[in-house]
Amino acid sequence: MASTTEGDHREEEVPHNEDEDTGAQVAPIVKLEEVAVTTGEEDEDAILDLKAKLYRFDKDGNQWKERGAGTVKLLKHKVTGKVRLVMRQSKTLKICANHLVLPMMSVQEHAGNDKSCVWHAADYADGELKDELFCIRFGSVESEYFFSFIDSSKLNHVTSVLRLITEYLWLFLD
Numbered sequence: 001m002a003s004t005t006e007g008d009h010r011e012e013e014v015p016h017n018e019d020e021d022t023g024a025q026v027a028p029i030v031k032l033e034e035v036a037v038t039t040g041e042e043d044e045d046a047i048l049d050l051k052a053k054l055y056r057f058d059k060d061g062n063q064w065k066e067r068g069a070g071t072v073k074l075l076k077h078k079v080t081g082k083v084r085l086v087m088r089q090s091k092t093l094k095i096c097a098n099h100l101v102l103p104m105m106s107v108q109e110h111a112g113n114d115k116s117c118v119w120h121a122a123d124y125a126d127g128e129l130k131d132e133l134f135c136i137r138f139g140s141v142e143s144e145y146f147f148s149f150i151d152s153s154k155l156n157h158v159t160s161v162l163r164l165i166t167e168y169l170w171l172f173l174d
Contacts, residue, residue: 044075047083050143054087054096057133064135067125068096072136072147085121087136097134099123107147110135115144 052072055064068089076083087097099121110116116137123132138144 041073041075041086043079044077044084046073047076048072048074048147050147051139052087052143052147053137055135055137057135067134068094070096072097074101095125097121097123098125109144110137113137114141115139117144117147 050072051070053069054067054072056067057063058065068087070088070090070093072085072087074083074085083101085097085099085101086095088095102121105119105121107117107119110118116135118133118135120131120133122129123134124130136147138147
């Protein structure tokens, strides 16, 4: 058996330069045009924008089912003044909830969890109008309090949203 040294089997190390031009040119296979994406939120102002997880109550299974996790927004239309709740999933931006905030709606704290709220709404997120019972869970008690503080009966009437926010802030400053 002949003895071999380590240097005989080792590949020669050459410093690799990442900015090195190989001379290869790759042309795009398909030319993509810029597309203007409309979300339907262009004529609306965001009153509220919070991260949350949304559940709906399944009557058949008698249990809560997760609808999605993402950003919940209360949007006020610039012309009509109507307010709607829209929630989109974080990664896919698929709509989880989409309904008007009506004066008869009442948001209540979920029993046993101070970070959650419950309410009924006629929702249109799946493309058809359905009466749903929703539960939304926030990351903090403050977010839940802010969400439930915005009284639905005041949102679509004369009371200014800015006044509601100011009242909310004064509660924590006193």
